[in-house]
Amino acid sequence: MKEKLTEYLDRLFDETPPTKRAVELKEEMYRNMLEKYDDLLAAGREPQDAFDLVIASVGDPTELFRSLANEDQIQQNAEQKKRSALRTAIAVMLYILSPIPLITLAALAGQPIVGLVLLLTMAAVATGILIYDYMSKPTYNAKDETMVEEFRAWSSGTKRIKQTRDAVSSALWSLTVAIYLLISFSTGAWHITWIAFIFAAGVQTMVNLFFNLKGKDQS
Amino acid sequence: MSITSDLIRGHTDTIVLSQLMSGDSYGYEINKVVAERTGGVFELKEATLYTAFRRLESAHLIESYWGDEQTGARRRYYRITPNGREAYKRLLNEWQIAKSILETLIHVKESRT
Numbered sequence: 001m002k003e004k005l006t007e008y009l010d011r012l013f014d015e016t017p018p019t020k021r022a023v024e025l026k027e028e029m030y031r032n033m034l035e036k037y038d039d040l041l042a043a044g045r046e047p048q049d050a051f052d053l054v055i056a057s058v059g060d061p062t063e064l065f066r067s068l069a070n071e072d073q074i075q076q077n078a079e080q081k082k083r084s085a086l087r088t089a090i091a092v093m094l095y096i097l098s099p100i101p102l103i104t105l106a107a108l109a110g111q112p113i114v115g116l117v118l119l120l121t122m123a124a125v126a127t128g129i130l131i132y133d134y135m136s137k138p139t140y141n142a143k144d145e146t147m148v149e150e151f152r153a154w155s156s157g158t159k160r161i162k163q164t165r166d167a168v169s170s171a172l173w174s175l176t177v178a179i180y181l182l183i184s185f186s187t188g189a190w191h192i193t194w195i196a197f198i199f200a201a202g203v204q205t206m207v208n209l210f211f212n213l214k215g216k217d218q219s
Numbered sequence: 220m221s222i223t224s225d226l227i228r229g230h231t232d233t234i235v236l237s238q239l240m241s242g243d244s245y246g247y248e249i250n251k252v253v254a255e256r257t258g259g260v261f262e263l264k265e266a267t268l269y270t271a272f273r274r275l276e277s278a279h280l281i282e283s284y285w286g287d288e289q290t291g292a293r294r295r296y297y298r299i300t301p302n303g304r305e306a307y308k309r310l311l312n313e314w315q316i317a318k319s320i321l322e323t324l325i326h327v328k329e330s331r332t
Contacts, residue, residue: 024295025269031292032247032265039251057250059264067273 001047005033008055016065019072025064033058080137087133094126113185120178127171135164165211169204176200227261231271232280233314234263236307239281239299246272246295272297280306 009026016022033054040050101122102115180196183189227234238249246268254262275281280303286294299307 027292028246028295029265029269031288031294032245032250034292035247036250057262057265059266061266064266064270064273067270071273071277 001037001051002034004051005030005037005054009033012058012061016068017072019068021068021072025068029058084133084137087129091126091129091133094122094129098122098126113181117178117182117185120174120181124171124175124178127167127174131164131167131171134160134167161211161214165207168207172200172203172207224261228263228267230310230314231263231267232275233307233310235268235271235275235297236280236299236303236310239297240304240307243296243298245286245297275303278306279303 009030013026037050037054098119101118105115106112176196184193238244250263281297281299283295283297286296
């Protein structure tokens, strides 16, 4: 009869995503139902009779599952927001701090170029964090198949792709300048290091191609 | 019976809080006490009870913890918080006011019939 109870609960939770809360609720319900079943048997009920009574006492679980889904949604959103805020704060902090190596190295060590390289690297890292934060945010999902919903999902998708592409490009070029200056000053091979820019242009083309293909996939 | 059930179901939160006032408990035990006290006339549906647990817990009126059962599924116990005790007193007070209002409104005076 325990198997029948597990089976019943599995069916009941069939359409509920297996979040921590849902799994815990299932365990809680299983335990309580089992105890009720045992009590009914001890009171002299037939097994089938006891099982039916246990199932009947569950009632209408619609509201219960709705509150469960809401709680999960609220919790997820709150966590998402927190993480996103932390990333944005770190990125902004990096942007603000980035002139410090330039100023200190130029003033104290007479090395303005190394300072500039550090500045650009910090800016690139900060941009990278912002891109990651943007890309890891949940996309707009069309809930029903109406035209408005579809259009919203489509425009949210294309806008995201465009913004991500712009961010990647700006990070790519600041990194290129940083690498170019770093290599040129450390090796002194100015006659050849400009190749870095041609290389970066190649990468840029690939990035554009990638985002174009991705955009076509989605539409 | 269905009207009575609806009337009582509106006070599920108060019923759960009142049970927890006298000590920690878990779902089946609470429902068992409800059935015993009413002589088996009334029983909370489990879905109603769990919905109330979730509602009270997210309002920080109760908190839950798992029992340390060694075999099989664990029991989930509920404990009332200081906020919950205050809420219980308030709900009890509200109910008493509502009860006296209802009584004066729905009783028919003998002299006028």
